[in-house]
Amino acid sequence: MVYNEIETASRAEVTALQSKRLRETVEHVYENVPWYREQFEExxxxxxxxxTIDDITKLPFTTKEDIRDNYPMDLFAVDRSELRRIHASSGTTGKPKIVGYTEDDLGVWREAMARSLKAGGxxxxMMVQNAYGYGLFTGGLGFHDGIQELGASVIPTGGGNTARQLDMLQDLESDVLCCTPSYCLYLAEEAEERGIDLSELPLSRVVIGAEPFTDPMREEIEEALGVSAVxxxxxxxxxxxxxxxxxxEAQDGLHIWEDHFYPEVLDPETGEPVGEGEEGELVITSLTKQALPMIRYRTGDMTRLNYDTCECGRTMVRMDNITGRADDxxxxxxxxxxxxxxxxxxxDMEDVAPYYRIDLYRKGNLDTMELTVEYHEDYEGTHAELEAQxxxxxxxxxxxxPDEIEVVGPGVIERTEVGKVKRVFDHREE
Incomplete structure (x- = not known):
């Protein structure tokens, strides 16, 4: 059963709605955002x-640099008095990206999150433990509002405080856990330290995001927690x-709610569309946002699109799990x-634990890569043997x-309790 009937609409119905909403969005930014009007005029x-939606290729791209260049709110399309909430990105690579929401925007977000959670099971x-960070980061409050909109109960544990997280999982018998994939594995390690068998708890599923992850990492999470991970x-x-x-039902790609967010997949170098089913950079146009509409936003995330009807009955296009970032x-x-x-x-190697770090250096005119990996606690061989493998x-x-591979023992590589895990450390400009 779907949350909203639009999830199973025909392609013709979806396209007609996208075309209508794109026209409205373009008029909105042209009239209210000087920067976009200048881009259009150029x-x-x-x-x-x-x-129609097919005319979207006539429109300019928007990049994260454009958002930062217009810091803090020059891309906003409404007056400050109409704003009801402000969030921001982490700003780890420069100024944070400030984003804003009107009351209607918050309604769209609540509905999209409730729809997402319903699709995810x-x-x-249900009792849903929300371990995403609250505050300027959109994860915590985004999940919080969606859980309530769906009619489930939210436990707002937020990020970190792992001992309390484990207590809540046991004492409140949480059905669902929402957090990053790396934190799932960290919780599993801490639970083992405390003698807690997470697979024996009522917890049945985890909703993981905010970081790229692989199918082997998902399998590790599902086995460690005894859950289904979406x-x-x-x-x-x-x-x-x-x-x-x-x-x-299928766990075969992520359904994009394309009545709100129109996706394209383009060659990251040329900006031209890739062939059907080919990998490229995901570009998204918001179709229903008022405060901060995004026209052809280059996400930097690499994926593929699949327009076949899913076995769950939803007709909304599916994107592959993010394989990485164009700039990674x-x-x-x-x-x-x-x-x-x-x-x-x-x-995919049973002797390797799901923790690693990559350090990049520049020696002369050459880039070098050093890889540090933890061995699995059940591994009985030598470091040298595993390095060779x-x-x-x-x-x-x-x-x-790699120029160097170092195998270290369990727990040596730093864990992340709060926020996104960092795996690549680039020292080339130091």
Whole structure:
């Protein structure tokens, strides 16, 4: 059963709604955002040139640099008096990206999140423990409002405080846990330290997002917690979590709620559409936002789109799990590789734990990569033997040879209790 009938609408119905909403969005930004009006004028277009959703390719791209260049609120399309909430990105690579919401925007977000949670197997009346961070980060409050909108009960534990998280899972018999994939594994480790068998708790599913992860990592989470794990996707600039999610029936790609968010997949170098089913950069246009509409926003996330009807009955397009970011690409001795590809190879090795870090350096004119990996607690061989196995496996699968591989014991690599895990440390500009 779906949350909203639009989830099973025909392609013709969806396209007609997208076209109507795109025209309204273009008129809104043209009239209220000077920066967008200048971009349109440079391209020689006006709102009258946008008649259907197919005309979206006439419109300019928006990038994270554009948002930061217009810091804090020059891209907002409504007066400050109409704003009801402000959020912001972490700002780890510069100024934070400030995002705002009107009352209607918050309503769209609540509905998109409730729809997402329903598709992910959360039902009204369930007890949902929300371990995403509250505050300027969109995760905590985005999930919080969606859980309540769905009619489930929210336990607002927020990020960190792992001992309390475990107490709540046991004492309140939480049905669902919402957090990052790396934190799921950290919880599992801490539970084992305390002698808690999470698989014996009522917890039946986790909704994981905010970080790329691989299928082997998902399997590790499901086995460690005794749950089904579904992937949710979103980003602050577009709305927050709730842009798309895997359905619990198929778990075969994330349904994008394309009545609100129109997706394109483009070649990150040329900006041109890739072939059907091919990987490229996800570009999203918001169709219903008032405070901060986004026109063809380049997310930097790499994925594919699948328009086939899902076995769950939903017709909304599905995107693959994010394989990495266009700007996360590492070039080692002329070979292109994403960190997630390295992770997938390592997690497919039973002797390797799901923790690693990549350190990039520049020696002379060459980029070098050092890889640090934890061995699994059941591993009985030597460090040198496992290092050789990892080197051979990376060479065979990715044709990549790190300059140095170091195997360390369980718990050596730093864990993250709050926020997104950092796996790649780039020292090349130091």
């Amino acid at each position: 391209l020689g277009i006006t709102p009258e040139d946008i008649e 959360v039902e009204p009346g 992937d949710v996707y979103g980003l602050s600039e577009v709305i927050g979590p709730g842009v798309s999610i895997e359905c619990t 690409l590492i070039i080692v001795r002329g070979v292109n590789v994403y960190p997630s590809q390295i992770e997938e190879v390592m997690l 990892i080197e051979n496996r990376l060479k065979d699968v990715l044709d990549v040879k």
